[in-house]
Amino acid sequence: MNMLRTSAFKLNRASSRSFSAAALRQAEGDVGGTRFGGSAASDSFNKREQASENKFIREREKEALKALKEKLKAQRAHLDDLDKHIDELERGAGGEQN
Template identity: 70%
Template structure:
C-alpha cells in the first residue's frame, strides 16, 4: 500500500497548455479528412448510402420472417376452425 502511494506521489500531473477545452458541435466526427471538403462529402454520402441499404435489407428480412410466422399462425387458426366446425356438426347431430 505504501508503495502505491509513493508511485502516485512521484508521478507528475499532466497539464494542458490550453486554458479552454476543445468543444465540438453535435454531429462532428473529428478531424478533416485529406483531400478537402469535397472528398469527405462524397465519402460520407457513400457511407450513409451503404448503411441505409444494410438497414433496409435487415428490415426486409425481418418483415419476411414476420410474414412467414403470420402465415403459419393463420394456417393453424384455419385448422382449429375446421376442427371446431367438425365437432359442432358431430355434436349437433347427436343432440337432435
C-alpha cells in the same frame, strides 16, 4: 565557469516553462481532423456512408418482414386447424341432437 553553468540552467528552466501541454479543445460535434481532398471528398465519403447505412437498414427491414410473414403463415395454419376442429364438433353435436 560557475556563472556560465548557472546561466545555462536558468535558460533551460525558462525554456521548458514556455512549452505547455495544454489540452486541445474541440467544438461540439467535431470528430477529428479534416479529410484528405477537401469538401468534395468529404461529401462523396458521406454519401457512400449514408448509402451503406440505408442498405443495411433495408436489409434488416426485409428480414423482419420475412419473419412476420412466416409468423402470419403459421397463425393462419393454426386458425385453419381450429376451424376444422370447430366444424367437426358442430357436425358431431348436430347429429346427436336430432
